[in-house]
Amino acid sequence: MSLLRLAFRNFALRTASPVTSVGQRSTRTLLRDTTRHRNYATKGKMKSTDRLVPGSKQPITDAAAMAEYTKTSTSMTNAVDWFRRECQGLETRASGRITPALLSPVRVKLADKDYRLEEIATVGVRDGTILLVTLFDEKNMKLVERALYDSKIPGVVPHRQDERTIKIPIPKPTVDARKELFAGAKRKAEEIRVQVRKQHQASIKRGKYEKHSIELEEFQKLTDRHIGEIDAILASLQKSTGASK
Numbered sequence: 001m002s003l004l005r006l007a008f009r010n011f012a013l014r015t016a017s018p019v020t021s022v023g024q025r026s027t028r029t030l031l032r033d034t035t036r037h038r039n040y041a042t043k044g045k046m047k048s049t050d051r052l053v054p055g056s057k058q059p060i061t062d063a064a065a066m067a068e069y070t071k072t073s074t075s076m077t078n079a080v081d082w083f084r085r086e087c088q089g090l091e092t093r094a095s096g097r098i099t100p101a102l103l104s105p106v107r108v109k110l111a112d113k114d115y116r117l118e119e120i121a122t123v124g125v126r127d128g129t130i131l132l133v134t135l136f137d138e139k140n141m142k143l144v145e146r147a148l149y150d151s152k153i154p155g156v157v158p159h160r161q162d163e164r165t166i167k168i169p170i171p172k173p174t175v176d177a178r179k180e181l182f183a184g185a186k187r188k189a190e191e192i193r194v195q196v197r198k199q200h201q202a203s204i205k206r207g208k209y210e211k212h213s214i215e216l217e218e219f220q221k222l223t224d225r226h227i228g229e230i231d232a233i234l235a236s237l238q239k240s241t242g243a244s245k
Contacts, residue, residue: 065207065215069222072203076196076226083192083230087237090185093155094178094241098125098170103133103156108147110140117147133158133166141166154180175242182243189234196226 100123
C-alpha cells in the first residue's frame with residue numbers, strides 16, 4: 001500500500017506541473033497584452049494632441065476673408081510708409097541738412113494735370129543752405145511759386161532770382177523750430193492712426209465675421225501692428241529732434 005500511495009503522489013505531481021506552467025504563461029501573456037494595449041493607446045493619444053493647433057495660431061482659411069485681409073494690409077502699409085517718408089524729411093530738416101527731397105511734397109498744377117516739382121524743374125543745393133529751383137519752361141514760373149507757397153513747408157519762402165530760377169534760403173532750425181516740426185509730426189501721426197482704424201472697421205463691416213472668430217482676431221492684430229509702427233516712427237523722430245512730448 002505504501003508503494004501504491006507513493007506512485008500515485010508522483011503521478012499527481014507530474015500532472016499538476018504543466019498546468020501550473022500554462023497558467024503562469026497565460027497570466028504573463030495577458031499582462032503583456034494589457035501593457036502593450038495601454039502603450040499603444042497612450043501613444044495614439046499623444047500624437048493626436050500634437051496635431052492640434054491653438055486657435056490663436058490658426059491662419060485665415062476663407063478665401064474671401066484672406067483677400068480682404070491682404071487688401072487691408074496693403075492699404076495700412078502704404079499709409080504707414082507715407083508717414084515714415086514724411087518723418088524722414090522732417091528729421092533731415094531738424095538736423096539742419098538741406099537736400100532737394102525737402103521739396104518732394106510740392107505739386108504744381110498745370111493745365112492738364114498736377115506734376116511733381118522734379119518733373120518740371122531741377123532742384124539743387126548751394127552753399128549747404130540754399131535750394132535752387134530751375135524751371136524747364138519759364139512760362140510755369142508763377143504756377144511753381146504758387147505751389148511752393150501752397151505746400152506750407154516750414155521755412156520755405158521762394159525768391160525769384162531770374163525768369164527761370166527760384167532761390168529758397170533755408171535757415172538753420174532753432175530749438176523752437178524743431179519742436180514745431182515734431183508737433184506737426186504728432187498731428188500727422190494721429191491722422192494716420194485714424195486712417196488705419198477706419199480701414200480696420202471698414203474691413204470688419206464688409207466681412208461680417210462672427211464674434212470671437214479667427215478673422216476678427218487677425219484683423220485686430222494687423223491694426224495693432226501698424227499702430228505700433230506709427231508710434232515707433234514718431235518716437236524715433238522725437239529722439240532725433242530732441243523734442244519733448
